[in-house]
Amino acid sequence: MTHDTPRPRRARKLPTTEELRIWRDFIETSEGLRSQLTARLQSESSLSSGDYAVLLALSEAEGHRMRSSDLAAHIDWERSRLSHHLGRMERRDLIRREECAADSRGADIVLTATGLQSFRQATVPHLSAVRELFVAALTPEQLTAAGDIAAALRAHLGSAGRQRGAGARAKGI
Amino acid sequence: MTHDTPRPRRARKLPTTEELRIWRDFIETSEGLRSQLTARLQSESSLSSGDYAVLLALSEAEGHRMRSSDLAAHIDWERSRLSHHLGRMERRDLIRREECAADSRGADIVLTATGLQSFRQATVPHLSAVRELFVAALTPEQLTAAGDIAAALRAHLGSAGRQRGAGARAKGI
DNA sequence: AGCTACTAATTGACATGTCAATCAGCCGCG
DNA sequence: CGCGGCTGATTGACATGTCAATTAGTAGCT
Numbered sequence A, B: 001m002t003h004d005t006p007r008p009r010r011a012r013k014l015p016t017t018e019e020l021r022i023w024r025d026f027i028e029t030s031e032g033l034r035s036q037l038t039a040r041l042q043s044e045s046s047l048s049s050g051d052y053a054v055l056l057a058l059s060e061a062e063g064h065r066m067r068s069s070d071l072a073a074h075i076d077w078e079r080s081r082l083s084h085h086l087g088r089m090e091r092r093d094l095i096r097r098e099e100c101a102a103d104s105r106g107a108d109i110v111l112t113a114t115g116l117q118s119f120r121q122a123t124v125p126h127l128s129a130v131r132e133l134f135v136a137a138l139t140p141e142q143l144t145a146a147g148d149i150a151a152a153l154r155a156h157l158g159s160a161g162r163q164r165g166a167g168a169r170a171k172g173i
Numbered sequence C: 001a002g003c004t005a006c007t008a009a010t011t012g013a014c015a016t017g018t019c020a021a022t023c024a025g026c027c028g029c030g
Numbered sequence D: 001c002g003c004g005g006c007t008g009a010t011t012g013a014c015a016t017g018t019c020a021a022t023t024a025g026t027a028g029c030t
Helices: A017-045 A049-060 A068-075 A079-091 A113-133 A140-160 B017-045 B049-060 B068-075 B079-091 B113-133 B140-160
Strands: A065-067 A095-099 A107-111 B065-067 B095-099 B107-111
Touching: A017 A049, A017 A113, A017 B017, A017 B113, A017 B140, A049 A065, A049 A068, A049 A079, A049 A095, A049 A107, A049 A113, A065 A068, A068 A079, A068 A107, A079 A095, A107 A113, A113 B017, A113 B140, A140 B017, A140 B113, A140 B140, B017 B049, B017 B113, B049 B065, B049 B068, B049 B079, B049 B095, B049 B107, B049 B113, B065 B068, B068 B079, B068 B107, B079 B095, B107 B113
Parallel strands: none
Antiparallel strands: A065 A107, A095 A107, B065 B107, B095 B107
8 A cells, every 4th residue: 555656746747739839839930030130130231140249239338348258248148159259250350359458367349440330231221120020010919918928938937947057048139 | 491301211110119129028038948948958868959850850750761851841941951960960879861762862861769769758858848938937818929929920921031041940949 | 475266268179050062863855 | 865954962161159178367365
């Protein structure tokens, strides 16, 4: 008459077919959106969404310059990712690295004239693409709902997630 | 007192600040979700979401085998992407390539025993993660709304997008 | 000063994606 | 047949990401 763990009585509950369908629709659609936006940005301005995020942050920063760490925190990237990306952007003359006066370990990332110009040319087409592909596709109610859903998911991610490495990523698209 | 093109009256309409905020929330949150799911999958089964998509398709295929092209179409990947990925999966003994009897240009991709086992071990934890991070975060109304929003965006993408290369990508997460 | 611990940033190795080029085998048609 | 064009798949070059070192400089403590 033992009664220890007779049935698995699993803690894990699985989604229904319908829930799974919605999940797939949701995630695939947001992927599709992202890839469309990225492709347009690329073709209209030769910038990747990563480039855009970096340039946006720098263009808003005082003196068009920012410490590498601060930049990474601002756009929520890992530092090594940023470092690699800055290397590529520096080769294209979009940004420049300068020594940091305050802390000689640090690097100041500076927006170049070329970088600023590229960003300025990119921004209007990009924003209008956001409007066309996202905002215009939804009714006002749906748009509001999308905001609520994002907030709910994020709140949940913040509490339930976080256990495994990754947090919210990929700001600035 | 001239009145010629005093205002640009641009064809492009831009999103409002609020619309842009929702957009960013939406896209960043779905990125965060994706990265969480990917990280969990990785840590619980050493599979990437790409691996999972491929294994899922093969596990449902007749004879656990599929022509490379069909597989690519099924999961909506570019062929070269699939080819590279299959190379990596083959090295890990998750799949095997065999000559295709019908068309000797073709390749049959076959699920190995190892691959099937990995997939089977991954599926319950993965689905329960979907439930935990997505389904459980939303009210039933929000879940429905999420489905509607995805459908609306997808329909719009299908008509307005498509002009530039990329379509809906990244199935099977 | 000297030691230790912490922080900033980069680097290297490798996984993953895209695009263009290539290579081989199929097929229709003179 | 045989040739020109299409299709299936792979490849190479390179962009992008992640993770684990590594390098260099700062700071606190004795």
